[in-house]
Amino acid sequence: MTADLKAVIFDVDGTLAETERDGHRVAFNQAFAAAGLDWDWSVELYGELLAVAGGKERLLAYVQRQQPDFQPATGDLTRVIAQLHAAKTTYYQQLLANGAIALRPGVRRLLAELRAAGIRLAIATTSALPNALALLEQTLEPGWFEVIAAGDIVPAKKPAPDIYQYVLQQLALPAAACLAIEDSEAGAIAAQRADLPVVVTVNDYTRQQNFRCAALVLDGLGTLEQPCRCLAGNLDPAPILRLSHLRRLVAQTQGKKSWS
Numbered sequence: 001m002t003a004d005l006k007a008v009i010f011d012v013d014g015t016l017a018e019t020e021r022d023g024h025r026v027a028f029n030q031a032f033a034a035a036g037l038d039w040d041w042s043v044e045l046y047g048e049l050l051a052v053a054g055g056k057e058r059l060l061a062y063v064q065r066q067q068p069d070f071q072p073a074t075g076d077l078t079r080v081i082a083q084l085h086a087a088k089t090t091y092y093q094q095l096l097a098n099g100a101i102a103l104r105p106g107v108r109r110l111l112a113e114l115r116a117a118g119i120r121l122a123i124a125t126t127s128a129l130p131n132a133l134a135l136l137e138q139t140l141e142p143g144w145f146e147v148i149a150a151g152d153i154v155p156a157k158k159p160a161p162d163i164y165q166y167v168l169q170q171l172a173l174p175a176a177a178c179l180a181i182e183d184s185e186a187g188a189i190a191a192q193r194a195d196l197p198v199v200v201t202v203n204d205y206t207r208q209q210n211f212r213c214a215a216l217v218l219d220g221l222g223t224l225e226q227p228c229r230c231l232a233g234n235l236d237p238a239p240i241l242r243l244s245h246l247r248r249l250v251a252q253t254q255g256k257k258s259w260s
C-alpha cells in the first residue's frame, strides 16, 4: 500500500530566495565593520565558507581557519561569535525590510498550487528562526507553513537529517508521504538521510555540487515566462515543476523501495 503525497518541506536559503550572496553575506560584512573588524567576505570566499552550515558555525570555522591570530577582547570566542551573529541578524532583517531579496521565480506559483490542492507545507532550514521568519513575512505568509523548523531547534545541522526528522515528527507523517525541496548538497543529503525524496533547485553557489541523491535536479522551479531546465531526472512534459511531478516522484520512490 503506497502513501500519496501529503506534505512538501521547503528549505529557505537558496531555495525560496537567493539570500546568501546578497543577504547573509552582506549582513555579515556589515556586522564585521560595525565591530571594527577588517574581515571582508567576498562573493567567492563566501561560496567556500558555505561548506559549513549555520551562520554561527560558519563564523567559528572562518576564525579558526582564516584568522587564527584573532584574540577576542573578552577572551571568550563563543560570546564574540554570538554577538557578531546577533548584529548580523539585525542587518539581515534591515536588508529584507528594504526589499533587497525577492523570491526565486516559480516559488509563489508552486506554493499556490500546493495550497490549492490541500498539500501541507513545512520549512526545514539551518538559518536562525528570526531570519527565516523575516524572509517569510517579507515575501510570503508564515502562516502557510504548518511547521517552521529553524536554526538551533536541533543540535546537529544539515547534512545531518535531524531537522527533517524533527519536521516529520511535528507533521506526524511518514517520510514516504513527503518530499523535500532543497538547493544545496548538504541540504539534499540531510533530506535523503531522513528518507525523503528530494527535488533540487540549483543556484550559482550550488550548481557544481553533487546531487546524486536527488530525484530531480532543476535550475529553478519555473514559470510560464521563465521555464526551468532539467539537469537530472525527468520533468516531462512541462518545463515547470508542478504538483503532478512531485506526486510521481513520491510514487516512484516508494516503488523503488518496495523492490529493493
Ligand code: XBP
Pocket (backbone or CB within 6 Å): 011, 012, 013, 014, 015, 020, 024, 052, 053, 054, 055, 056, 124, 125, 126, 127, 128, 129, 131, 158, 184, 186, 187
Ligand atoms: C542556510 C545556512 C544559514 C544561512 C545563514 O542553509 O546555512 O546558516 O547561511 O543563516 P540551508 P544564519 O539553506 O541549507 O538551511 O546566519 O541565520 O545561520
Ligand code: MG
Pocket (backbone or CB within 6 Å): 011, 012, 013, 014, 015, 182, 183, 184, 187
Ligand atoms: Mg539552502
